[in-house]
Amino acid sequence: MKRLYVLFLMITSVSISQNIKKDSGKYRVLIVITSDKNNVDFMNQIELLKNKSTEFEERKLKILQALPNFFKSDSDESWNPSPDLYQKFNKEKAAFKVVLIGLDGGIKQSQTTVLSAEKLCAIIDGMPMRQRELKN
Template sequence: MKNPLILKILILMSYFATKPMSAQNLDNHKWKHRILIVKTAVDHSERFADQLLEFKDSNKELRERKLVLYAIRQDEFSFTDYTNNMENYTGKLPEKGIKPMLNANEAFEIILIGLDGGIKLRKNDIVSREELFSIIDAMPMRRNEMRN
């Protein structure tokens, strides 16, 4: 291309167009982030809203624990990366990535995935921020992070 500005614009557009899809590839988070998935299968879920409200004003604590959040409502998702200035994406939930690990028979569920990619918590009730932080803080890698 003769115009470097157009080339830069095209590169940026392609980067941001693929960002929501790459955010859902859980392997991209391994050893970098703990993943919290909050899912509801219905449009208006009080538990879903209450669960997300539970983390309001906890950005610092979520960042310290290297958390990213996938808030999933039916087939739509919202992604928040607390480790990266609350970087946020939304989009359609694809068939690959997170969807296979969700329980289709549950209207509401919470899944916590550790840095190693293993499921550390799966629950169908609201998790308080204290309970979540306690679970994470008991993990060996988190204890090591706190020591250092």
């Protein structure tokens, strides 16, 4: 049973990385990372991002939440087991962190403080690919 669980975790970790790479060019990704889902900054960040789906949709933004051994996307109801996102984007083991990944797959913003929805949209709107989207 333990081997099956480890295999499941490995497959899930690989699929997360592949999905981010696969979505590169289609979506921007905001990863909200915390070591504890009761972290005040984490809860504030998630609250600030609620009810902004229209604004985020037009900016092609997906939101992922990452804990040390779990993750979930903005469309998931429950947490999925995987340490991949947390380990890859939080090597310094910050208690709270947000990471914005652009359409090209590069990190566009990384900070350990809460990011307002307005600042997030301004960062995205200032990106060259977003500027081209707005022109078209």
